Amino acid sequence: MGTPQLAQQPEPKYWHLKTVLSAALDSEFSVGQALPNERALAARFGVARATLRQALDQLELEGRLQRRRGIGTTVAPPRVGVDVGPGALDGPGGPGDAWTTTGWAREPAPPAVAEALGLPRREPVEAVHRLLTSHGLPVATERLFVPAALLPERPGAAAPRPAASGEQRGLDLLGRLRAQGPDGQDRSVELGSAGAAEARRLDQLPGAPVLLVTTRYARAGRVLAVSLATYRADTCRLTFGGGDAPRAGEAAAVSVE
Template sequence: MRGRGGATVRPSVLKYVRVRDYLRSLVTHELAVGDAIPSERLLCERFGVSRMTVRQAVDALVVEGLLAREQGRGTFVAPTKLDLEVRLASFGEEMRRRGMEPSSKVLAAEQVAASSDIADALDLLPGEQVFYLHRVRYADGEPMAIEQTWVPCGLAPGLFDDGAPPSVYGELRRRGLEPDWGEDTVAATEVDAQDAELLGLRAGKAVLRLSRRTFAGEVACVYSRSSYRADRYVLWVPLRAPRPALTPRSTEATG
Protein backbone atom coordinates (compact mmCIF):
# COMPACT_ATOMS: atom_id res chain seq x y z
CA MET A 1 0.00 0.00 0.00
CA ARG A 2 1.26 3.46 -0.86
CA GLY A 3 0.85 6.61 1.17
CA ARG A 4 1.49 10.26 0.32
CA GLY A 5 4.26 10.89 -2.15
CA GLY A 6 4.19 7.27 -3.29
CA ALA A 7 5.88 5.96 -0.13
CA THR A 8 5.00 2.42 0.88
CA VAL A 9 2.97 2.17 4.11
CA ARG A 10 3.15 -1.14 5.99
CA PRO A 11 -0.20 -2.62 7.10
CA SER A 12 1.11 -2.83 10.69
CA VAL A 13 1.59 0.97 10.69
CA LEU A 14 -2.00 1.49 9.53
CA LYS A 15 -3.27 -0.77 12.34
CA TYR A 16 -1.26 1.21 14.91
CA VAL A 17 -2.69 4.49 13.58
CA ARG A 18 -6.27 3.15 13.77
CA VAL A 19 -5.84 2.15 17.41
CA ARG A 20 -4.11 5.42 18.29
CA ASP A 21 -6.77 7.58 16.63
CA TYR A 22 -9.57 5.59 18.27
CA LEU A 23 -8.02 6.11 21.70
CA ARG A 24 -7.43 9.80 21.03
CA SER A 25 -11.10 10.25 20.09
CA LEU A 26 -12.17 8.29 23.17
CA VAL A 27 -10.06 10.52 25.44
CA THR A 28 -11.25 13.72 23.77
CA HIS A 29 -14.98 13.02 23.54
CA GLU A 30 -16.02 10.30 25.98
CA LEU A 31 -13.65 9.72 28.88
CA ALA A 32 -12.89 12.05 31.80
CA VAL A 33 -9.60 12.75 33.56
CA GLY A 34 -8.66 9.71 35.64
CA ASP A 35 -10.79 7.25 33.65
CA ALA A 36 -9.12 4.02 32.58
CA ILE A 37 -8.83 3.20 28.89
CA PRO A 38 -10.02 -0.19 27.54
CA SER A 39 -7.74 -3.11 28.35
CA GLU A 40 -5.12 -4.36 25.92
CA ARG A 41 -7.16 -7.56 25.45
CA LEU A 42 -10.29 -5.64 24.46
CA LEU A 43 -8.37 -3.42 22.05
CA CYS A 44 -6.65 -6.42 20.48
CA GLU A 45 -10.03 -8.08 19.92
CA ARG A 46 -11.70 -4.92 18.61
CA PHE A 47 -9.03 -4.15 16.01
CA GLY A 48 -7.62 -7.62 15.37
CA VAL A 49 -4.08 -6.56 16.24
CA SER A 50 -1.27 -7.78 18.47
CA ARG A 51 -0.53 -6.52 21.98
CA MET A 52 2.65 -4.94 20.61
CA THR A 53 0.59 -2.80 18.20
CA VAL A 54 -1.75 -1.72 21.00
CA ARG A 55 1.17 -0.83 23.25
CA GLN A 56 2.75 1.20 20.45
CA ALA A 57 -0.47 3.21 20.07
CA VAL A 58 -0.76 3.76 23.83
CA ASP A 59 2.91 4.74 24.06
CA ALA A 60 2.36 7.46 21.45
CA LEU A 61 -0.48 9.00 23.49
CA VAL A 62 1.53 8.78 26.71
CA VAL A 63 4.29 10.76 25.00
CA GLU A 64 1.71 13.33 23.85
CA GLY A 65 0.53 13.68 27.44
CA LEU A 66 -3.03 12.45 26.78
CA LEU A 67 -2.55 9.24 28.76
CA ALA A 68 -0.63 8.39 31.91
CA ARG A 69 0.55 4.96 33.05
CA GLU A 70 0.43 4.03 36.72
CA GLN A 71 2.54 1.04 37.56
CA GLY A 72 0.45 -1.88 38.79
CA ARG A 73 -2.85 -0.07 38.08
CA GLY A 74 -3.18 0.58 34.37
CA THR A 75 -3.38 3.46 31.91
CA PHE A 76 -5.61 6.46 32.55
CA VAL A 77 -6.65 9.73 30.96
CA ALA A 78 -4.09 12.34 32.03
CA PRO A 79 -4.99 15.82 33.32
CA THR A 80 -5.06 18.50 30.66
CA LYS A 81 -1.73 20.30 30.36
CA LEU A 82 -1.58 24.06 30.80
CA ASP A 83 0.43 26.08 28.33
CA LEU A 84 3.40 27.58 30.15
CA GLU A 85 3.62 30.77 28.11
CA VAL A 86 6.70 32.75 28.96
CA ARG A 87 5.24 36.11 29.99
CA LEU A 88 6.07 38.54 32.77
CA ALA A 89 3.27 37.73 35.18
CA SER A 90 3.03 36.22 38.63
CA PHE A 91 1.81 32.68 39.20
CA GLY A 92 -1.37 34.01 40.77
CA GLU A 93 -2.08 36.30 37.82
CA GLU A 94 -1.56 33.42 35.40
CA MET A 95 -3.87 31.03 37.25
CA ARG A 96 -6.64 33.59 37.61
CA ARG A 97 -6.37 34.34 33.89
CA ARG A 98 -7.12 30.64 33.31
CA GLY A 99 -10.09 30.68 35.67
CA MET A 100 -8.29 28.77 38.43
CA GLU A 101 -7.90 29.74 42.08
CA PRO A 102 -4.24 30.15 43.14
CA SER A 103 -2.90 29.49 46.61
CA SER A 104 0.49 28.96 48.22
CA LYS A 105 2.20 27.10 51.02
CA VAL A 106 5.13 29.11 52.39
CA LEU A 107 8.13 26.91 53.21
CA ALA A 108 10.50 29.76 54.10
CA ALA A 109 10.35 33.57 54.26
CA GLU A 110 13.56 35.02 55.63
CA GLN A 111 16.38 37.48 55.16
CA VAL A 112 19.64 35.86 54.07
CA ALA A 113 23.06 36.72 52.69
CA ALA A 114 23.20 36.45 48.90
CA SER A 115 25.36 33.62 47.60
CA SER A 116 27.60 34.33 44.61
CA ASP A 117 25.10 33.12 41.99
CA ILE A 118 22.17 35.02 43.52
CA ALA A 119 24.27 38.17 43.91
CA ASP A 120 25.34 37.92 40.27
CA ALA A 121 21.72 37.57 39.10
CA LEU A 122 20.63 40.64 41.10
CA ASP A 123 23.70 42.81 40.38
CA LEU A 124 24.74 42.69 44.04
CA LEU A 125 27.92 41.84 45.91
CA PRO A 126 28.11 38.39 47.51
CA GLY A 127 26.95 38.59 51.10
CA GLU A 128 24.54 41.49 50.58
CA GLN A 129 21.16 40.92 52.22
CA VAL A 130 18.22 39.61 50.21
CA PHE A 131 14.72 38.45 51.05
CA TYR A 132 14.25 34.75 50.29
CA LEU A 133 10.80 33.25 49.71
CA HIS A 134 10.28 29.51 49.14
CA ARG A 135 6.74 28.40 48.25
CA VAL A 136 4.68 25.57 46.79
CA ARG A 137 2.19 27.05 44.32
CA TYR A 138 -1.26 25.51 43.92
CA ALA A 139 -4.10 25.89 41.40
CA ASP A 140 -7.55 24.77 42.55
CA GLY A 141 -5.84 22.99 45.44
CA GLU A 142 -3.45 20.94 43.30
CA PRO A 143 0.34 21.47 43.60
CA MET A 144 1.64 22.84 40.31
CA ALA A 145 5.05 24.36 40.98
CA ILE A 146 7.75 25.05 43.54
CA GLU A 147 9.10 28.58 43.51
CA GLN A 148 12.16 30.18 45.10
CA THR A 149 12.37 33.97 44.95
CA TRP A 150 15.06 36.46 45.97
CA VAL A 151 14.57 40.26 46.28
CA PRO A 152 17.28 42.78 47.31
CA CYS A 153 16.51 44.07 50.81
CA GLY A 154 17.44 47.60 49.76
CA LEU A 155 14.62 47.67 47.20
CA ALA A 156 11.82 46.53 49.50
CA PRO A 157 12.57 47.23 53.20
CA GLY A 158 10.35 45.27 55.57
CA LEU A 159 9.01 43.04 52.80
CA PHE A 160 8.16 40.25 55.28
CA ASP A 161 7.09 42.42 58.22
CA ASP A 162 3.45 41.31 57.82
CA GLY A 163 4.32 37.85 56.55
CA ALA A 164 5.10 36.76 53.00
CA PRO A 165 3.15 38.86 50.47
CA PRO A 166 0.73 36.92 48.25
CA SER A 167 2.37 38.48 45.19
CA VAL A 168 5.96 39.73 45.11
CA TYR A 169 5.32 41.60 41.86
CA GLY A 170 2.21 43.21 43.37
CA GLU A 171 4.13 44.32 46.46
CA LEU A 172 6.89 45.85 44.32
CA ARG A 173 4.31 47.74 42.27
CA ARG A 174 2.78 49.06 45.49
CA ARG A 175 6.21 50.43 46.39
CA GLY A 176 6.61 52.18 43.03
CA LEU A 177 8.76 49.53 41.31
CA GLU A 178 7.10 48.28 38.12
CA PRO A 179 8.54 44.95 36.87
CA ASP A 180 8.42 45.58 33.15
CA TRP A 181 10.82 43.13 31.51
CA GLY A 182 12.85 40.07 32.22
CA GLU A 183 14.82 37.13 30.86
CA ASP A 184 14.14 33.43 31.32
CA THR A 185 16.04 30.21 30.88
CA VAL A 186 14.06 26.96 30.71
CA ALA A 187 15.35 23.40 31.03
CA ALA A 188 13.82 19.95 31.46
CA THR A 189 15.19 17.77 34.24
CA GLU A 190 14.22 15.09 36.76
CA VAL A 191 12.69 16.07 40.09
CA ASP A 192 14.56 15.12 43.26
CA ALA A 193 12.96 13.26 46.16
CA GLN A 194 12.27 16.36 48.28
CA ASP A 195 10.56 18.36 45.52
CA ALA A 196 8.76 15.25 44.27
CA GLU A 197 7.01 14.88 47.63
CA LEU A 198 5.95 18.54 47.60
CA LEU A 199 4.55 18.24 44.06
CA GLY A 200 2.88 14.87 44.57
CA LEU A 201 5.19 13.17 42.06
CA ARG A 202 7.47 10.16 42.09
CA ALA A 203 11.18 10.95 42.32
CA GLY A 204 12.74 11.02 38.87
CA LYS A 205 9.63 12.36 37.07
CA ALA A 206 10.17 15.24 34.65
CA VAL A 207 9.85 18.89 35.63
CA LEU A 208 10.36 22.14 33.75
CA ARG A 209 12.87 24.35 35.55
CA LEU A 210 12.57 28.06 34.85
CA SER A 211 15.07 30.67 36.04
CA ARG A 212 13.99 34.30 35.70
CA ARG A 213 15.66 37.67 36.19
CA THR A 214 13.06 40.43 36.45
CA PHE A 215 13.83 44.11 35.95
CA ALA A 216 12.13 47.39 36.74
CA GLY A 217 13.71 49.63 34.15
CA GLU A 218 17.44 48.94 34.55
CA VAL A 219 17.17 47.62 38.10
CA ALA A 220 17.31 43.86 38.71
CA CYS A 221 14.51 43.56 41.27
CA VAL A 222 13.66 39.83 41.45
CA TYR A 223 15.42 36.56 40.75
CA SER A 224 13.43 33.34 40.85
CA ARG A 225 13.81 29.62 40.20
CA SER A 226 10.68 27.56 39.62
CA SER A 227 10.02 23.87 39.03
CA TYR A 228 6.80 23.17 37.14
CA ARG A 229 5.20 19.75 36.85
CA ALA A 230 5.90 18.54 33.32
CA ASP A 231 2.76 16.39 33.44
CA ARG A 232 0.66 19.55 33.83
CA TYR A 233 2.51 22.03 31.62
CA VAL A 234 3.68 22.29 28.04
CA LEU A 235 5.93 25.19 27.05
CA TRP A 236 4.21 27.55 24.61
CA VAL A 237 6.26 30.25 22.87
CA PRO A 238 4.56 32.71 20.46
CA LEU A 239 6.58 33.48 17.35
CA ARG A 240 6.46 36.20 14.76
CA ALA A 241 8.22 36.81 11.48
CA PRO A 242 11.41 38.87 11.78
CA ARG A 243 10.96 42.55 11.08
CA PRO A 244 13.25 44.57 8.80
CA ALA A 245 16.11 46.18 10.67
CA LEU A 246 15.63 49.87 11.32
CA THR A 247 18.41 52.02 9.85
CA PRO A 248 18.73 55.80 10.12
CA ARG A 249 18.22 57.80 6.97
CA SER A 250 21.34 59.29 5.46
CA THR A 251 22.18 63.02 5.68
CA GLU A 252 21.42 63.45 1.98
CA ALA A 253 17.99 61.88 2.37
CA THR A 254 17.05 64.14 5.26
CA GLY A 255 18.56 67.15 4.07
Protein backbone atom coordinates (compact mmCIF):
# COMPACT_ATOMS: atom_id res chain seq x y z
CA MET A 1 0.00 0.00 0.00
CA GLY A 2 1.40 3.39 -0.95
CA THR A 3 2.02 6.26 1.44
CA PRO A 4 -1.17 8.32 1.97
CA GLN A 5 -1.11 11.52 -0.01
CA LEU A 6 -1.47 13.72 3.08
CA ALA A 7 1.70 12.24 4.59
CA GLN A 8 3.64 13.34 1.51
CA GLN A 9 2.69 16.99 1.89
CA PRO A 10 5.58 19.22 3.07
CA GLU A 11 5.20 21.15 6.30
CA PRO A 12 3.70 24.59 5.58
CA LYS A 13 6.29 27.33 5.75
CA TYR A 14 4.32 29.29 8.35
CA TRP A 15 4.12 26.21 10.57
CA HIS A 16 7.89 25.76 10.53
CA LEU A 17 8.26 29.48 11.26
CA LYS A 18 5.83 29.12 14.19
CA THR A 19 8.12 26.46 15.69
CA VAL A 20 11.17 28.69 15.25
CA LEU A 21 9.35 31.69 16.74
CA SER A 22 8.16 29.62 19.70
CA ALA A 23 11.76 28.65 20.49
CA ALA A 24 12.78 32.32 20.25
CA LEU A 25 10.01 33.31 22.67
CA ASP A 26 11.35 30.80 25.21
CA SER A 27 14.98 31.91 24.93
CA GLU A 28 14.89 35.63 24.15
CA PHE A 29 11.70 37.16 25.52
CA SER A 30 9.95 37.49 28.88
CA VAL A 31 6.26 37.62 29.76
CA GLY A 32 4.69 40.91 28.71
CA GLN A 33 7.61 41.90 26.48
CA ALA A 34 6.62 43.35 23.09
CA LEU A 35 7.89 41.73 19.91
CA PRO A 36 9.65 43.76 17.18
CA ASN A 37 7.41 44.98 14.40
CA GLU A 38 6.42 42.71 11.53
CA ARG A 39 8.89 44.24 9.10
CA ALA A 40 11.82 43.56 11.44
CA LEU A 41 10.66 40.01 12.23
CA ALA A 42 10.10 39.15 8.57
CA ALA A 43 13.59 40.40 7.70
CA ARG A 44 15.18 38.48 10.57
CA PHE A 45 13.65 35.16 9.56
CA GLY A 46 13.77 35.74 5.82
CA VAL A 47 10.05 35.26 5.18
CA ALA A 48 7.23 37.21 3.60
CA ARG A 49 5.10 39.25 5.97
CA ALA A 50 2.05 37.19 4.99
CA THR A 51 3.85 34.04 6.18
CA LEU A 52 4.90 35.80 9.37
CA ARG A 53 1.30 36.88 10.10
CA GLN A 54 0.10 33.28 9.72
CA ALA A 55 2.69 32.11 12.24
CA LEU A 56 1.85 34.92 14.67
CA ASP A 57 -1.88 34.19 14.34
CA GLN A 58 -1.23 30.54 15.21
CA LEU A 59 0.88 31.46 18.25
CA GLU A 60 -1.86 33.82 19.43
CA LEU A 61 -4.42 31.04 18.99
CA GLU A 62 -2.24 28.74 21.11
CA GLY A 63 -1.97 31.35 23.86
CA ARG A 64 1.74 32.12 23.37
CA LEU A 65 1.15 35.69 22.20
CA GLN A 66 -1.33 38.45 22.95
CA ARG A 67 -2.21 41.42 20.79
CA ARG A 68 -2.84 44.40 23.07
CA ARG A 69 -4.33 47.66 21.88
CA GLY A 70 -1.84 50.50 22.00
CA ILE A 71 1.03 48.13 22.86
CA GLY A 72 1.29 45.61 20.04
CA THR A 73 2.09 41.91 20.15
CA THR A 74 3.44 40.74 23.51
CA VAL A 75 4.48 37.45 25.08
CA ALA A 76 1.52 35.95 26.93
CA PRO A 77 1.76 34.75 30.54
CA PRO A 78 1.35 31.03 31.31
CA ARG A 79 -2.18 29.80 30.91
CA VAL A 80 -4.48 30.15 33.91
CA GLY A 81 -6.28 27.05 35.20
CA VAL A 82 -9.97 26.84 36.07
CA ASP A 83 -10.79 23.89 38.29
CA VAL A 84 -14.06 22.33 37.14
CA GLY A 85 -13.59 19.09 39.03
CA PRO A 86 -15.34 17.91 42.19
CA GLY A 87 -12.55 19.11 44.48
CA ALA A 88 -12.93 20.59 47.94
CA LEU A 89 -15.27 23.55 48.20
CA ASP A 90 -13.48 26.87 48.59
CA GLY A 91 -16.10 29.53 48.02
CA PRO A 92 -15.56 33.11 46.85
CA GLY A 93 -13.63 35.29 49.25
CA GLY A 94 -11.87 32.34 50.91
CA PRO A 95 -8.15 32.04 51.70
CA GLY A 96 -7.33 30.52 48.30
CA ASP A 97 -9.39 33.00 46.29
CA ALA A 98 -7.22 34.97 43.84
CA TRP A 99 -10.05 37.18 42.53
CA THR A 100 -10.17 40.92 43.27
CA THR A 101 -13.50 42.53 44.14
CA THR A 102 -13.91 45.62 41.93
CA GLY A 103 -17.49 46.73 42.54
CA TRP A 104 -21.11 46.05 43.40
CA ALA A 105 -24.46 46.76 41.77
CA ARG A 106 -28.10 45.98 42.26
CA GLU A 107 -29.35 44.65 38.95
CA PRO A 108 -31.95 42.31 37.46
CA ALA A 109 -30.93 38.66 37.57
CA PRO A 110 -30.43 37.07 34.14
CA PRO A 111 -33.14 34.49 33.42
CA ALA A 112 -30.92 31.45 34.10
CA VAL A 113 -29.72 32.98 37.36
CA ALA A 114 -33.24 33.82 38.52
CA GLU A 115 -34.34 30.26 37.78
CA ALA A 116 -31.42 28.76 39.71
CA LEU A 117 -32.14 31.01 42.71
CA GLY A 118 -35.88 30.35 42.61
CA LEU A 119 -36.71 34.01 41.96
CA PRO A 120 -39.12 35.70 39.56
CA ARG A 121 -37.53 36.53 36.22
CA ARG A 122 -35.63 39.85 36.24
CA GLU A 123 -35.89 40.06 40.05
CA PRO A 124 -33.29 42.59 41.29
CA VAL A 125 -30.41 40.96 43.17
CA GLU A 126 -27.04 42.03 44.51
CA ALA A 127 -24.18 41.53 42.03
CA VAL A 128 -20.53 41.49 43.12
CA HIS A 129 -18.16 42.35 40.29
CA ARG A 130 -14.73 40.70 40.41
CA LEU A 131 -11.60 40.45 38.26
CA LEU A 132 -8.92 37.78 37.95
CA THR A 133 -5.45 38.78 36.74
CA SER A 134 -2.25 36.94 35.86
CA HIS A 135 1.10 38.74 35.61
CA GLY A 136 -0.82 42.02 35.83
CA LEU A 137 -3.09 41.20 32.86
CA PRO A 138 -6.86 40.60 33.11
CA VAL A 139 -7.80 37.00 32.29
CA ALA A 140 -11.35 36.70 33.66
CA THR A 141 -14.24 38.82 34.84
CA GLU A 142 -17.11 37.69 37.04
CA ARG A 143 -20.55 38.72 38.26
CA LEU A 144 -21.54 36.89 41.43
CA PHE A 145 -25.29 37.17 41.98
CA VAL A 146 -26.38 37.05 45.63
CA PRO A 147 -29.98 37.61 46.78
CA ALA A 148 -29.51 39.67 49.93
CA ALA A 149 -32.70 38.19 51.41
CA LEU A 150 -30.98 34.79 51.59
CA LEU A 151 -28.01 36.20 53.51
CA PRO A 152 -28.74 37.56 56.97
CA GLU A 153 -26.36 40.06 58.50
CA ARG A 154 -23.36 38.49 60.24
CA PRO A 155 -23.59 38.72 64.05
CA GLY A 156 -21.51 41.64 65.26
CA ALA A 157 -20.71 42.85 61.74
CA ALA A 158 -21.36 46.49 60.98
CA ALA A 159 -23.73 47.09 58.10
CA PRO A 160 -22.09 48.91 55.17
CA ARG A 161 -22.67 52.64 55.22
CA PRO A 162 -25.07 54.00 52.57
CA ALA A 163 -22.13 55.84 51.02
CA ALA A 164 -19.84 52.79 51.13
CA SER A 165 -17.95 52.06 47.93
CA GLY A 166 -19.06 49.33 45.57
CA GLU A 167 -15.96 47.37 46.51
CA GLN A 168 -16.82 47.57 50.24
CA ARG A 169 -20.40 46.46 49.60
CA GLY A 170 -19.14 43.60 47.46
CA LEU A 171 -16.73 42.43 50.16
CA ASP A 172 -19.52 42.57 52.74
CA LEU A 173 -21.73 40.33 50.59
CA LEU A 174 -18.89 37.85 50.12
CA GLY A 175 -18.42 37.73 53.89
CA ARG A 176 -22.13 37.10 54.43
CA LEU A 177 -22.09 34.34 51.82
CA ARG A 178 -19.15 32.61 53.49
CA ALA A 179 -20.84 32.95 56.88
CA GLN A 180 -23.71 30.86 55.52
CA GLY A 181 -21.21 28.05 54.94
CA PRO A 182 -22.02 26.77 51.41
CA ASP A 183 -21.62 23.00 51.47
CA GLY A 184 -21.76 22.28 47.75
CA GLN A 185 -21.14 23.74 44.32
CA ASP A 186 -21.46 22.72 40.69
CA ARG A 187 -19.97 24.20 37.54
CA SER A 188 -20.71 24.18 33.84
CA VAL A 189 -18.47 25.43 31.02
CA GLU A 190 -19.30 26.49 27.50
CA LEU A 191 -17.57 28.30 24.67
CA GLY A 192 -18.86 31.77 23.84
CA SER A 193 -17.86 35.19 22.56
CA ALA A 194 -17.13 38.33 24.55
CA GLY A 195 -19.79 41.01 24.73
CA ALA A 196 -18.82 44.67 24.70
CA ALA A 197 -18.62 45.03 28.50
CA GLU A 198 -16.64 41.81 29.03
CA ALA A 199 -14.31 42.61 26.14
CA ARG A 200 -13.53 46.01 27.64
CA ARG A 201 -12.70 44.52 31.03
CA LEU A 202 -10.54 41.79 29.47
CA ASP A 203 -8.73 44.09 27.03
CA GLN A 204 -10.18 42.15 24.10
CA LEU A 205 -12.20 42.98 21.01
CA PRO A 206 -15.95 42.26 21.13
CA GLY A 207 -16.62 38.79 19.76
CA ALA A 208 -13.30 37.34 20.97
CA PRO A 209 -13.59 33.67 22.04
CA VAL A 210 -14.16 33.17 25.75
CA LEU A 211 -15.00 30.39 28.19
CA LEU A 212 -18.23 30.97 30.09
CA VAL A 213 -18.14 29.29 33.50
CA THR A 214 -21.32 29.14 35.60
CA THR A 215 -20.95 28.16 39.27
CA ARG A 216 -23.83 27.57 41.68
CA TYR A 217 -23.10 27.68 45.43
CA ALA A 218 -25.62 25.82 47.62
CA ARG A 219 -26.36 24.90 51.19
CA ALA A 220 -28.67 22.04 52.17
CA GLY A 221 -29.80 21.77 48.58
CA ARG A 222 -30.73 25.44 48.22
CA VAL A 223 -28.78 27.67 45.83
CA LEU A 224 -27.39 30.69 47.67
CA ALA A 225 -25.48 32.40 44.88
CA VAL A 226 -24.66 32.04 41.19
CA SER A 227 -21.41 33.10 39.52
CA LEU A 228 -21.17 33.97 35.82
CA ALA A 229 -17.46 34.17 34.93
CA THR A 230 -15.98 35.00 31.53
CA TYR A 231 -12.44 33.76 30.85
CA ARG A 232 -10.24 34.70 27.93
CA ALA A 233 -10.02 31.52 25.87
CA ASP A 234 -6.42 32.31 24.86
CA THR A 235 -5.19 32.42 28.46
CA CYS A 236 -6.93 29.50 30.12
CA ARG A 237 -6.97 25.75 30.58
CA LEU A 238 -9.50 23.53 32.30
CA THR A 239 -8.35 21.42 35.25
CA PHE A 240 -10.26 18.63 36.96
CA GLY A 241 -8.61 18.01 40.30
CA GLY A 242 -7.79 21.33 41.91
CA GLY A 243 -4.05 20.76 41.67
CA ASP A 244 -3.53 24.01 39.76
CA ALA A 245 -5.86 26.09 41.90
CA PRO A 246 -4.25 29.52 42.46
CA ARG A 247 -3.47 30.72 45.95
CA ALA A 248 -4.06 34.21 47.21
CA GLY A 249 -1.55 36.53 45.55
CA GLU A 250 -0.49 33.95 42.97
CA ALA A 251 -1.30 33.83 39.29
CA ALA A 252 -4.34 31.81 38.51
CA ALA A 253 -4.35 29.00 35.85
CA VAL A 254 -7.69 27.92 32.18
CA SER A 255 -7.38 26.27 28.55
CA VAL A 256 -8.35 23.13 26.84
CA GLU A 257 -5.04 21.83 25.52
